[in-house]
Amino acid sequence: MHINETHDPSLTSWVATANDPASDFPIQNLPFAVFRRAGSTETFRGGVAIGDQVLDLAALDPATVGEPASAALALAQRDTLNDFMAAGPAAWSALRLALSRLLRAGAAAQQHALVPQAAAEFSIPARIGDYTDFYTSIHHATSVGRLFRPDEPLLPNYKWVPIGYHGRASSIGVSGQRFPRPKGQTRPASGTDAPNFGPSRRLDYELEVGIFVGTGNADGDAIPVDAAEAHVFGLCLLNDWSARDLQAWEYQPLGPFLAKNFATTISPWIVTLEALAPYRAPWQRDAADPQPLPYLDYPALREAGAFDVELEVLLQTATMRREGQQAASVSRSNFRDSYWSVAQMVAHHTVNGCGLRPGDLLGSGTQSGPEPEAAGSLLELSGGGKAAITLPNGEQRTFLEDGDTVVLRGRAVRPGLPRIGFGEAAGTVLPAR
Amino acid sequence: MHINETHDPSLTSWVATANDPASDFPIQNLPFAVFRRAGSTETFRGGVAIGDQVLDLAALDPATVGEPASAALALAQRDTLNDFMAAGPAAWSALRLALSRLLRAGAAAQQHALVPQAAAEFSIPARIGDYTDFYTSIHHATSVGRLFRPDEPLLPNYKWVPIGYHGRASSIGVSGQRFPRPKGQTRPASGTDAPNFGPSRRLDYELEVGIFVGTGNADGDAIPVDAAEAHVFGLCLLNDWSARDLQAWEYQPLGPFLAKNFATTISPWIVTLEALAPYRAPWQRDAADPQPLPYLDYPALREAGAFDVELEVLLQTATMRREGQQAASVSRSNFRDSYWSVAQMVAHHTVNGCGLRPGDLLGSGTQSGPEPEAAGSLLELSGGGKAAITLPNGEQRTFLEDGDTVVLRGRAVRPGLPRIGFGEAAGTVLPAR
Known part of the structure; x- marks a missing residue:
């Protein structure tokens, strides 16, 4: 651009x-x-x-x-x-x-x-016809994969397929969203057959970038990757709230469902791709990584396929709110570390002829950085719930508690240029009903 | 009712x-x-x-x-x-x-x-905000599971969780839908790293019942299972077209995506639950099957939780059409054999607080009967593509070919009562673009 x-x-x-x-x-x-x-x-x-x-x-x-x-x-x-x-x-x-x-x-x-x-x-800035969530951070996929499959953290398809799945459009809310802790089934205790049922005990956030589709494509016509960005209106912040214990029991063989569809929070502001044009970054690849298939490859990808957007998660507990303390920073990452680019997500989504519509929303998947402290979820920061993080006021968290407010922030920063911010996407966990 | x-x-x-x-x-x-x-x-x-x-x-x-x-x-x-x-x-x-x-x-x-x-x-009879596909036929889940996991065809969660996942609303079309064969990545040949790319070679249909939500629920409020049917407007036929080779490569760890979202065909007619009231059937369970968890259990379930709806798949090839031959019956099953009921799908979908909206569509998942010839997909009828079926004119199919039209039909039949039909859901595969 x-x-x-x-x-x-x-x-x-x-x-x-x-x-x-x-x-x-x-x-x-x-x-x-x-x-x-x-x-x-x-x-x-x-x-x-x-x-x-x-x-x-x-x-x-x-x-x-x-x-x-x-x-x-x-x-x-x-x-x-x-x-x-x-x-x-x-x-x-x-x-x-x-x-x-x-x-x-x-x-x-x-x-x-x-x-x-x-x-x-x-x-919500657009009537969202369909919401798709991707999984583009290789650091997130690897660290989550390691918790479940220590021998093979990254599945064989990861470096070829921009993995995505369909999410729920009706439960997307704008910053300020408040929702009750979801209830559901969780894995049976060892030695028993029957699953447990009750409020989730492993409720988490996911730090994502949202991508609003601008112009769509006719059903049956793929969008070429080098034309894909012209179909994208802009980016926002997106918190893909996740109930890890519900997910672990339900997700085989068809993927996440009740673990995700109770709430998704986005920022009210959509920053256009045109505004972000000066803040592009090279695409992140190791020398050993495969070349993308031709339908996912384009000349501008390597120099400027990514967006240099700093992302941050902040947490304010009920105690902090009561005592007048601001939300505390929990982790930071950057959208430039995504393995798959925005253009690749659009090209992949439509390569089979799937039609995108104006206002459709794509989530980038949790954006975790290469360092452990740059993880975009509590699941990763707590090592699967084993090691609590400590907040500035001494409170500890492995997963979210009732009354916790999670705030996502984002900004594009470049020396000599003004900072371009995303505002915030804030959401609050209420007690289970 | x-x-x-x-x-x-x-x-x-x-x-x-x-x-x-x-x-x-x-x-x-x-x-x-x-x-x-x-x-x-x-x-x-x-x-x-x-x-x-x-x-x-x-x-x-x-x-x-x-x-x-x-x-x-x-x-x-x-x-x-x-x-x-x-x-x-x-x-x-x-x-x-x-x-x-x-x-x-x-x-x-x-x-x-x-x-x-x-x-x-x-x-399309309603503006479909969200489309969810379930997996309620234990016969389908078992026979498909056996192809992938001979030792453990049915996963441990199946008899507890009405498994479902989100589908794509924008690619749902009404009977008469025509769509190009989807293209995409498929699993690398043995001994190679890079996946293949091209038109799907294992394109299939899925015989399903569609369930239109009538009245919704407020976000955060679960619908109790014994009140769930009052939220359902009626049933239709649904063909959840599936590209099996795309699915096998993409579906781990987050479920089907491009293998499904290129097209879904429904019948134009929605048969109301009130019309179907005389055609209810007992719920199908073996003595050894577990009792459902309380949020999925209700008194009327055992006597009349199911719907006695005969389902049929017919296929008309391009040759048959050219020669003036009608579509030929390929298999028959019955919605009463579903392991999970309509009310259980609604109760499960909302137990975490997920809001349903008027016009939302739920798919039942492929309805296969207990006999091998009652399978609701070619994947099952052909034993994973190993044994072709033979049509009346001598043509053979393991999966769908270009020009094939698949027609779904359904009817509720009971001695002494008139037959209540669903019309049809027909769709045609065009060559890849």
Whole structure:
């Protein structure tokens, strides 16, 4: 993706908070969400983050942005972003350019179109027709595999197939999601036949990147890997909550089901691929790793197939919340360490003719880094529940407890460029019903 | 479910073809679909099958059906049945009763509201938010398991957990669906590392029953098993097309993905649970089988937990079609042989708090009977591709070839009662692109 005037690091905004180097939302970012004023009965509509404000797209006169952006603006004003996503890269780019010019220092301030983020509530940004979860971190696959199969941590298909499976769309919630601890069957105790039943005792988070499909493909037509990124609208944060004890008992032979489908939390903000263009990274491969099959290989892959996005998990227990302590960092990793790229996920998903639709969501799978402390789940950090981690206030965790809030954060950072942040995806575990 | 006047076997209709004992659609059936005149640009709307006709619900004046059915009629006139499904059993029942009275011999004929089924085209009857596929036939699970694990055909969780996994909603099509043979990776030849890539060589059908959710549940709230059937709108036929060679290579550790998500074909007609009430059957269990856990057990299960629905697979090759030969029967089974019931699928799906929505679709999994010739897939009928089956014209099949059309049929039959049919779910394999 070409770098254009919207990426110019010298740009500043008339929204002063966007010029704070610590802000997730400088004028070079411009991520999209769907929002309304919190507690109101207003219609949800598209918004763009700028500093600590939301630019209310429905409050903008189309004449303000001019052609060709006004048609894109009309689509982005709706109560989901699906139609805007379906409009394709030229429309996304035209609106980004117009909003960049509108928000720049020197342009006429549009105070009437700003809503403080702190006064907004968000909805899922798109009607998600289908949700697919991948498994692209080789570090996660290896460390989880080692817990179950010490002799063969990584299965023979891993370096050939971008492994994925279908998840549940209806239980995806936006940051702030709260859900009861899931109940279900778990493996029988040794020497007994009957499984146990009750609330999960091994409830976990998974640190993932979400990928929103923009333009789809016709059923039966594969998307070539070198055209795949043009079908991607942008990235968000995604917590694929997982009940490890339910999963261990149910997952053979058809994969995870009740262990995953009770809740999935995403960030409200979708950072576009265009915003991320200056933050690309080389693809991570060892010399001994096989070349991908031709349908997964493309020239730009090796130089810039990955995204350099720092990811972080933070945890706030009920005790910490009661005592006024902020969420504590538990681990950090980076999306650039993914074994499979975004373009490869899209190409693989459609190689059999499967149709993707605007607003479909792909999860990257848990993003764990190469170091043990960069693991994206408690399962890994606790060595399968054997070694508790200790929080700054002295509390310990092997898995999540009732009242725990997990916060995911992400940011693209590059020397000489402003930081491009993802906001956060926060979710809270309630007691089992 | 109580038997009421709509089930009276002596009822006949002023639509003469409904009174033919060979019709799938006597007045006791009254299944719902969404249709329009074929080749037209009319709006799709709800319809009910009667003999060889569709009763066009949008052509009925609400006053014709009176209260309380008129409100239900208004919902069933829309271009998907989701809102009607959400209205619940009282609404479904009220409309069924009103339509039964409207269509009875002696009532004023409403010829203006009839469209010949042969002149209609159908759409997916509901907007399917999520599609879940189960694995409820112990005969299928055992015979497929034996191909992979001769020592342990049935996994230890099978008799405790109604195994299910998430499928792809966007690739579900209505009867008449045509799709290219899927391409993908298959297991490396012995002694080599790199997988093969190309069109699937082991393309198969799966004979399943589809279950449409009517009323949903709030996220976090489980549906008790003894209340579960009130959440089910009705049943249809479902072909879960499967590429066995893609599946064998991709499915570890997270389950089937590209092997399934290229196409799934359902019948246009949904037969309501109320229509099926006289055709219930005892639950099938051996004395040695364990009692289900309490959340899966309910008093009515043993006497009438199952549905006595005969299922059949027919195959028409391109040669047969060219030579004017009808599709030939390949195998027959019965939904009553399912190990897990419809109510148990719903209770299990929601026990962790997963929310179901009106219009969600559950697949029963391949329904194979206890006899080898009652297998619901070619994988089983051909012993894993080792022994071809021979069709009446002498052609042989281990797996499907290009141009093959697979037709599923189903019917509930009971002495002294009219036959209640499901119509058909037909789909055709096109050459790979």
